[in-house]
Amino acid sequence: MNRNQQHNIKRNSEISDDDSCLKSDISIDREQESRKHKLGFSIFTKKFLSHDKGKREHQKKLEQENKSSANKIEELRSEIQTIKSNDEKILQESCELESTNTELLDNIEKIKYALIQLEREIGPTVRSSGVKLDNTDMVAYIQDFQKRIVSGCLLHP
Incomplete structure (x- = not known):
């Protein structure tokens, strides 16, 4: 290659670099115009900085609320x-x-059956109180039965 060709290649390279810089500058300008249109003001101004500060404060507030909510959730999980x-x-x-109640009910049924059998074996008794053997008056029946046996109020055949 001769010197002229090298110089032309170098010059073309510089021109293409300048073109890429121009394209980059144009795209940045378009981006700034786009943001200006969206925000209503260009970036890197006091309004932008104020807007950015407001957004950051809002973000911090949301983060604090998020932490507070997370703490409440943990408290509720603990309570649960x-x-x-x-x-x-x-x-x-x-x-x-x-289970105990079922066992006691079974025992009561066995006691009732045993009392009925005992009364059949002993024979008829005098029932002065008229208490009958049923589920509601079991205690009264047993007490009446004891009194009759103790007092000797049994009728012999």
């Missing part, structure tokens, strides 16, 4: 866990009480 564990304890106690 506490309530859930209490409910599980209560449910377990309820199951135990239900």
Whole structure:
């Protein structure tokens, strides 16, 4: 290559660099015009800085609200866990009480059956109080039965 060709290549390179800089400047100008149109003012002005400051303050406020909401959610989760564990304890106690109640009801049925059998074996008794054997007056019936046996109010055949 001769010197002229090298000089032309260098010059063309500089021209293309200048063109790319111009294109870049034009695109930046278009972007600034676009932002100016969107915001109502050009960037890097007091209005822009004020607008930016307002946006940042709003963002900080939203972040604080987000943290506050996250804290409330964690508190509620903690309360839910506490309530859930209490409910599980209560449910377990309820199951135990239900089991005990079923057992006691079975025992009462056995006692009623035993009393009926005992009364059949002993024979008729005098019922001064007129208490009958049923679910509602079981205690009264047992007390009446005890009184009759203790006082000797049994009729012999």
